[in-house]
Amino acid sequence: MKTKVALITGGYTGEAEVSFKSSAFVYSQLDKEKYEVYPIAINLDGWYYTDDQGNRHEIDRQDFSLDINGKINFDVAFIILHGTPGEDGRIQGYFDMIGLPYTSCSALTSALTMNKGYTKAIIQDIPQLYVAKSVLLFEAHRSDAFNTVKEKLVLPLFVKPNAGGSSIGMSKVKSWDALQEALDNAYDAENTGKQVLVEEFVVGREFSQGIYRNAQGELQVLPATEVRTTREFFDFEAKYTPGLTEEITPADLNADQKSRADEIIKEIYIRLNCSGMVRVDFFLENETDKFFFIEINTVPGQTPQSFIPQQVRASGRTETAFYGELIEAALK
Structure with a gap:
């Protein structure tokens, strides 16, 4: 019997557009021989699944089930919902209350890491990691x-x-x-x-690097991506307008820099009690060669051009295998 996966997308903010693109890519990569996948939109106007004929089926929020020629209960939620309520812990808290496993960080970690200032307070004493004043x-x-x-x-x-x-x-x-x-x-x-x-402002090179816990409980650090933009900084336009940014995966880091980055990111993941996949952004300061923390993203983008899929491919994995690992880890 196939595992029933609720692929959570949409959201209550302007980031919903990116969320729909991310979830469409994840849907295209998931192994349909193993998983029965239902994209579930969570928007201000409702929580629903749209079938192949364009019919909208509302979620029963008592137990997050669907009624399509009989009741459908899900085995796991794959959260690809950027911004609120998917990235700030709200949907995670709801799933905790109804007992549905999910692929992202817990409600507490999600809420905490959505707050950049509070996050910096927790990670600021990690060895070899620095935070800007x-x-x-x-x-x-x-x-x-x-x-x-x-x-x-x-x-x-x-x-x-x-x-x-x-x-x-x-x-x-x-x-x-x-x-x-x-x-x-x-x-x-x-x-x-x-x-x-x-x-x-920290003057240096900017990087983004993913990390996740696999189905065996092991931390897996993905290759880093260096971000070089023609914009003043890596803003919304630079992120989503083709041609404004050069992204190099794997990044050109020497052996010492790569080793330090991997250890720092593992400690950030552990210190913040993360689950599933997360992405850490950081600067490497030009004058000092010190790593400065920028932020952590607990529901990183998953379009074909996004950092995590780039890094998955650079590591020799396929997105299909990677997303499958996230589901299996959540089920355990």
């Missing part, structure tokens, strides 16, 4: 945010929503005249909790 601002600080930042940090700066994804609402600030607009953009970014993280 920063200020975390809440809504109550908004009226005096400009002065607070100017007193504590030096230019240039990164200003970003503390709980956002896909670089939405993020700005690089090179002059104090541009700071207020950047703060307002970050505060007002949709569904990000009106919290802002401001960090001093």
Whole structure:
């Protein structure tokens, strides 16, 4: 009997468009001889499955089941839902309550890592890992945010929503005249909790690297990707506009740098009690050769061009085998 997989997609934010592209690719790669896969859209207008004839079937939220010529109960949820409620722990908490296994990090880890400032507080003492000097601002600080930042940090700066994804609402600030607009953009970014993280800029090479736990319980580090963009930084346009960014997988790291990066990423995964696949972004500072943490993504993009699929292929694996491992690990 095939394993019934609910492929969770959509979301309540502007990242839903990327989520649908990611889940479509995952669906195309999953082994249909082994898995019976149902893409489930979770949107503000409903939770539903759309069949091949275009008919919409609503999910019964009491037990996350479908009724299509009889009741369908799922064995596992494969979460490819970027932003809220898939990346912030909400859907994970729901699945925990009804007892449905899922492929991503737990509700607590997902909620914590969605908050960039809180995440930095937990990982900042990991050996050989550094964090940029920063200020975390809440809504109550908004009226005096400009002065607070100017007193504590030096230019240039990164200003970003503390709980956002896909670089939405993020700005690089090179002059104090541009700071207020950047703060307002970050505060007002949709569904990000009106919290802002401001960090001093690290001059160096930017990398992104995936890691996951396989069905045998072993941590598997994927090859790193180096990101080189023609933009000021790796913003939303650079991420999703062809031709603006060069992505090199595997990255050109020497043996020492690769060894350090792998150990750091393993410790981040363990320290944050991660599950499934995650992606860690970091800088390698030019002058010091130190690794600086940027952020962790617990539901990384899965389009054919996304970092994780690139890294899976570079490691000699197929996406079909990789996604199968994530499902089998979740079932255990």
